[in-house]
Amino acid sequence: MIENLFFQNAHLCWPVIFIGVVLWFLFVWKEWRKPLSKLFVTSCLISLLTIIAIAMLALKPKVGSLSNSVGVVLTDFYQEEQLDSLMKVEKDLKLYQYQENLSIQSKLDSLRTIYVLGDGIAPYDFWQFENRSVSYLSNEIPKGVTNINYKQINYVGEFMIVRGNYNVPQEKNSIVLEDASGKAQDSVVFEKNGSSNFVLKLPLKSKGKFVYQLVEKDSVGTILSKNNIPIHVVEKQNLQILILNDFPSFETKYLKNYLSSLGHKLVVRSQITKGRYKFEYLNTERTPIYTLNRANMQNFDLLIISSNAYRYLSKQTKKDIKNAVYLDGLGVFLQPDASLFRLSEESTNLKFQPTLNSEIVLNGFSNQTWDTYRYSFVDGPRIEKIHFNSNQIASAYKRWGNGRIGTTLIQNTFQLQLAGKQELYRDFWSEIISKISKEKTIAAKFNFSSMFPLKDEPLRFELNSSYEHPNVLQANGNLIPLKQDIDIPSKWEGVIYPLSEGWHELRLKNDSISTATMYVTDSISWTALRRHEKRLANIRLFNNKTIVADEKVQYKSINPFWFFAIALLGMGFLWLRPKLMQS
Numbered sequence: 007m008i009e010n011l012f013f014q015n016a017h018l019c020w021p022v023i024f025i026g027v028v029l030w031f032l033f034v035w036k037e038w039r040k041p042l043s044k045l046f047v048t049s050c051l052i053s054l055l056t057i058i059a060i061a062m063l064a065l066k067p068k069v070g071s072l073s074n075s076v077g078v079v080l081t082d083f084y085q086e087e088q089l090d091s092l093m094k095v096e097k098d099l100k101l102y103q104y105q106e107n108l109s110i111q112s113k114l115d116s117l118r119t120i121y122v123l124g125d126g127i128a129p130y131d132f133w134q135f136e137n138r139s140v141s142y143l144s145n146e147i148p149k150g151v152t153n154i155n156y157k158q159i160n161y162v163g164e165f166m167i168v169r170g171n172y173n174v175p176q177e178k179n180s181i182v183l184e185d186a187s188g189k190a191q192d193s194v195v196f197e198k199n200g201s202s203n204f205v206l207k208l209p210l211k212s213k214g215k216f217v218y219q220l221v222e223k224d225s226v227g228t229i230l231s232k233n234n235i236p237i238h239v240v241e242k243q244n245l246q247i248l249i250l251n252d253f254p255s256f257e258t259k260y261l262k263n264y265l266s267s268l269g270h271k272l273v274v275r276s277q278i279t280k281g282r283y284k285f286e287y288l289n290t291e292r293t294p295i296y297t298l299n300r301a302n303m304q305n306f307d308l309l310i311i312s313s314n315a316y317r318y319l320s321k322q323t324k325k326d327i328k329n330a331v332y333l334d335g336l337g338v339f340l341q342p343d344a345s346l347f348r349l350s351e352e353s354t355n356l357k358f359q360p361t362l363n364s365e366i367v368l369n370g371f372s373n374q375t376w377d378t379y380r381y382s383f384v385d386g387p388r389i390e391k392i393h394f395n396s397n398q399i400a401s402a403y404k405r406w407g408n409g410r411i412g413t414t415l416i417q418n419t420f421q422l423q424l425a426g427k428q429e430l431y432r433d434f435w436s437e438i439i440s441k442i443s444k445e446k447t448i449a450a451k452f453n454f455s456s457m458f459p460l461k462d463e464p465l466r467f468e469l470n471s472s473y474e475h476p477n478v479l480q481a482n483g484n485l486i487p488l489k490q491d492i493d494i495p496s497k498w499e500g501v502i503y504p505l506s507e508g509w510h511e512l513r514l515k516n517d518s519i520s521t522a523t524m525y526v527t528d529s530i531s532w533t534a535l536r537r538h539e540k541r542l543a544n545i546r547l548f549n550n551k552t553i554v555a556d557e558k559v560q561y562k563s564i565n566p567f568w569f570f571a572i573a574l575l576g577m578g579f580l581w582l583r584p585k586l587m588q589s
Contacts, residue, residue, distance in 0.1 A: 011067060011068070011069060012067070012068045012069075013065040013066065013067050013068070014065070014066035014067075014068060014563070015064065015065050015066050016065070018064060018065060019065060022061045022064050022065060023061070026057045026058070026060075026061050029057055030050075030053060030054055030057050033050070033053045034050055034053075037049060037050065045583060049580065049583060052576050052579055052580065053576065053580060055572060055576055056572065056573050056576030056577055056580070059569040059570070059572040059573040059576065060569075060573050062564075062566075062569040063566055063569050063570065063573070066563065066566070067563075067564050068563050068564065069564060075098070075100055075116055075117050075118055076096045076098075076099055076100070076117065076118060076119045076120075076121070077099070077100040077101070077102060077113070077114065077117040077119070077120050077121070078092060078099055078100070078101050078102070078120075078121045078122075078123060079102050079104050079110070079120060079121070079122045079123070079127070080101060080102065080103050080104060080123055080124060081104045081122065081123065081124035081125050081126055081127065082124050082125045082537075083124050083125050083145055083148075083537070084123035084124030084125075084145065085123065085124075085145050085146075088123050088143050088145075089123060092121060100113075100117065102114075104122075104124075104127065106128045106130075106131060107128075107130075107131070109134060110134060111134050114134065114135070114138060117138075118139065119139045119140075119141070120135070120138055120139060120140045120141070121140075121141050121142075121143060122135075122140060122141070122142045122143070122544065122548070123143050123145070124145055125145065125537050125540050125541055125544075126142060126144070126540050126541055126543065126544030126545075127540075127544060128540065129540070129543050130463075130464050132547060135547075140548050141548065142544045142545065142547075142548035144541055144544065144545055145541070147173050147538060147541070148173065148533075148534040148537045148538055148541075149173055149174045149534065150172065150173060150222075150231065150533065150534025150535070151170055151171070151172050151173075151181075151220070151222075151233065151532070151534055151535055152171055152172070152173045152534055152535055152538040153170055153171040153535070153538075154168065154169075154170040154171075154220075154457070154532075154535060155168075155169045155170065156168040156169065156235070156237075157237075158236065158237055158238060158457065159237075159238050159240065160210050160237055160238070160239050160240075161210065161239070161240060161241070161242035161243075162210055162211065162212060162213050162239055162240070162241055162242055163210065163211075163242055163268065163269075164210055164242065164436060165207045165208060165209055165210065165429075165432070165433065165436075166207070166208045166210055166237060167205065167206070167207055167370070167433060168183060168205070168206040168207075168208070168220070168235065169203070169204070169205050169369075169370050170203070170204055170206075170220075171202070171203050171204075172196065172202050172203075172204060173534070173538075175196035175198075175202050176196065176224065177196060177197065177198055178195065178196070178224075178225035179195075179196050179222060179223065179224050179225065179230070180193050180194060180195045180196065180222070180223050181193065181194045181196075181204050181206070181220065181221070181222055182220075182221045182222075182223060183206040183208060183218060183219070183220060183221075183235070184218060184219045184221055185216070185218055185219075186216065186217060186218070186219075188219075191206075191208045191218070192206040192207050192208060193206070194206065203369070203370075205370055205371075206220075207429070207433075210237075210239050212239065213239045213240055213241055214238075214239055215236070215237075215238050215239075215509055215523065215525075216236070216237050216238075216239065217234055217235065217236045217237075217525065218234075218235040218236075218237065219232050219233065219234065219235065220232070220233045220234075220235050221233075231533075232531070233531045233532050233535075234458070234525065234527045234528075234531050234532075236509075236525030236527070238523050242268075242269070243446065244268075244269045244270050244271055244289070245270045245271070245307040245308055245439070245443050245444075246270075246271050246290070246305055246306045246307050246308075247265060247270055247271065247272050247273070247306065247307065247308045247309075247310060247443075248272075248273050248275075248295060248303070248306045248308070248309050248310070249261075249262060249272060249273070249274040249275070249310045249311075250275050250298075250309070250310070250311040250312065250315050251274075251275070251276045251277065251311075251312045251315060251341075252276075252277050252312055252314050252315040252318070253276060253277060254276045254284070255312070256420045257341065257417075257418070257419065257420050258274070258276070258312075258341070259420070260419075260420040260423050260431075261310070261419075261420075261435065262274055262286070262288065264431065264432065264435060265288075265435075265439070266288035266289055269289060270288075270289065271288070271289045271290035272286070272287070272288040272289065272290065273285070273286075273287060273290060273293065273295055273306075274286040274287075274288070275294075275295060277315070283296070297323075298319070298323045298326060298327065299323075299326045300326045300329050300330045300333075300334070303326070303327070303330040303334070303336055304330065304334055304336075306336065306444075307336070307337060307443045307444040308336070308337045308338075308339065308439065308442065308443040308444065309327070309330075309336060309337070309338045309339070310339045310341060311338065311339075311340060311341065312340075312341040312343060313340050313341060313342060313343050313345045313346035313349065313413075314343055314345040316340060316349070316353075316354075317345050317348065317349055324353065328406070330409070331406045331407060331408075331409035331410070331411060332406055332407030332408060332409060333407060333408060334408065334409065334444075335407075335408035335409045335444045335445060336409045336444055337409055337410050337411075337412075337442040337443040337444050338409070338410070338411040338412075338442070339411075339412060339413060339438065339439075339442050340354065340356075340411070340412070340413040341413070342379060342413055342414060342415060342416075342417060344379075346358075346379075346413065347379070347381055354411060354413075355404050355406055355411055356383070356402075356404060356411070356412070356413065357383070357384040357386075358381040358382065358383060358384060358415075359381065359382055359383075359384050360380055360381055360382075361380055361381060361382045361398065362380065363378065363380065363382075363398065364377065364378060364379075364380055365377060365378060366378045366395065366398055366400055366416075367395060368393045368394065368395055368400060369393075369394060369395050369396075371430065371433070371434075374427075374430060376400070376416045376419075377416065377417050377418050377421075378400060378415050378416050378417065379415045379417060381415055382398045382399055382400075382415065383399035383400075383402045383415070385399060388404050388405065389402050389404060390402060390403050390404065390405070390410075390412075390441070392412070392414070392437055392438055392441055393414065393416070393434070393437070393438075400414060400415050400416055401413070401414035401415070401416065401437075401438060403441065403442050409444065410441075410442050411442075412438070412441075412442045414438060416434070419431060419434060419435070422434075449471060449472050449473060449514065449517055449519065449520045450469055450470065450471040450472070450473070450476060450514050450517070450520035451469070451470045451471075452467055452468070452469055452512060452522035453467065453468040453469075453470075454466075454467045454522075454524055455467065455468075458525075458527045458531065458532050458535075458536075459504055459524060459525075459526050459527070460504075460526065460527065460528075460529055461504055461505065461506060461507055461526055461528075461529070462503060462504070462505065463503070463504075464501050464502075464503055465501065465502050465503070465504060465524070466499065466500070466501050467499070467500055467501075467502070467512070467522075468497065468498070468499055469488065469497070469498040469499070469500065470496055470497055470498075471496060471498060471514070471520075472496065473514070476488065476498060476514055476515075477514065477515035478500060478512055478513070478514060478515075479512070479513055479514075479515055480502065480510070480511075480512060481510060481511050485515075486500045486501075486502060486512070487500065488500045504524075504526040506526065507526045507527065507528055508525065508526060509523060509524070509525055509526075510523070510524050510525075510526055511523050511524075512524075
């Protein structure tokens with residue numbers, strides 16, 4: 007019982023005890039000086055009870071008891087069937103309606119177990135459910151676009167590729183990518199029910215900030231939903247690329263023509279015989295590269311080298327390439343051939359495993375079948391996927407210090423050009439080149455927690471900066487407080503609350519280059535996507551299992567009337583006793 011006793015005014019405990027003890031001793035001393043009566047011991051005990059009762063009125067004690075209450079937090083789109091099932095199992099359920107940004111901690115404190123039904127709790131309210139026994143009963147995946155993926159920063163002259171997933175599409179309905187004027191740029195018609203992937207493409211012809219629309223229409227063209235697709239198009243920066251082959255190949259021929267057509271600067275070296283090379287210079291000055299060392303590789307952003315040529319490089323040359331990758335950020339792409347799989351993992355930082363497949367269908371490339379070597383990447387925490395499906399990784403890279411090294415297991419991609427599938431060829435290689443080539447050095451890089459932030463809702467961002475104490479400003483000049491990562495000094499975190507819809511910008515103080523743009527959309531856009539992301543966040547947090555927390559003790563104040571009554575009766579007895587004794 008004492009373990010479950012709690013004083014509301016515990017800070018007054020020692021002063022009250024001291025005053026009570028002094029008063030009691032004074033009373034005992036006063037009674038001791040008189041001739042002792044038969045009621046001496048009784049009077050001392052009653053005086054002690056009276057003083058204790060008065061002390062309790064000051065300290066306001068509470069008694070704790072284990073809570074056996076079970077509560078249900080109802081969130082948006084909860085299923086009545088789940089609630090009915092719980093009410094059959096658990097008696098006297100307490101129901102609470104969840105509202106974002108409103109605290110319900112005081113209500114949760116009295117609950118032994120909590121069930122969350124519906125779409126779930128908003129991530130910024132998760133703190134209210136820490137150290138509690140919670141079970142999340144998820145609802146069904148919502149109907150609509152539940153996944154979307156595209157680059158928000160794109161380059162002039164390239165294609166923006168929008169990949170997504172629509173859950174339970176209606177047959178003959180379509181997804182249309184429209185520009186600001188409502189003109190359709192690309193579309194996909196759904197053929198059957200169930201979960202369906204879609205890919206949309208858009209040519210980018212000029213720089214600027216644009217807001218396209220992803221529109222869902224039924225079979226007769228009626229608009230069912232409309233979602234914003236904001237993009238920022240910037241001028242493309244041409245790369246310096248060095249291509250090394252042990253002999254000329256069709257793969258290299260078509261790849262160099264594609265890269266040069268984009269404006270990249272290429273130096274191509276093909277070995278004719280031992281010690282003799284053929285050089286080609288595309289969009290650049292004639293500067294032959296006979297020996298590879300860190301100094302002459304510092305000007306290049308990407309090294310494309312055939313696996314066989316890499317295999318026979320000297321140890322010193324391989325060491326220089328490693329230093330250029332690790333220290334200078336050079337990107338290295340190993341053109342695949344049979345010798346690729348004879349290279350050691352130490353040499354390439356890549357590991358492969360044999361498979362029985364000689365063909366593969368890649369995610370995001372419709373039903374196109376690709377020829378592949380009978381190998382697959384060994385997946386791991388450091389593998390960065392480029393092309394893959396649910397069973398196999400076909401193109402990937404690993405970070406190596408400041409740079410990257412990667413390859414693909416797809417072969418004979420030049421045949422796409424011969425078959426007139428230039429777009430497939432371009433899409434395939436643009437992803438590889440952009441992800442493996444050297445990253446341009448910038449003072450700061452922003453990453454936002456949401457692709458589609460909402461007005462007046464918290465938007466978290468991560469900043470990686472080379473500045474020792476970066477200052478991030480909003481467009482109105484307000485300074486944003488930052489929290490530094492305890493393990494990574496260059497990593498900072500912050501939170502903003504956008505006050506209006508439309509384009510917003512963050513920038514570093516006194517640095518006009520280090521900026522980040524975002525588009526704040528309306529609350530009716532991407533409803534299914536937001537619901538699905540919230541649902542997944544709740545599943546990850548609660549894991550569909552009960553989180554065992556400490557036993558909940560519910561404290562209840564003892565009614566002060568009883569202490570008042572004891573004190574009143576005690577003082578009445580002590581006041582009346584001398585008079586009764588005299589009479």
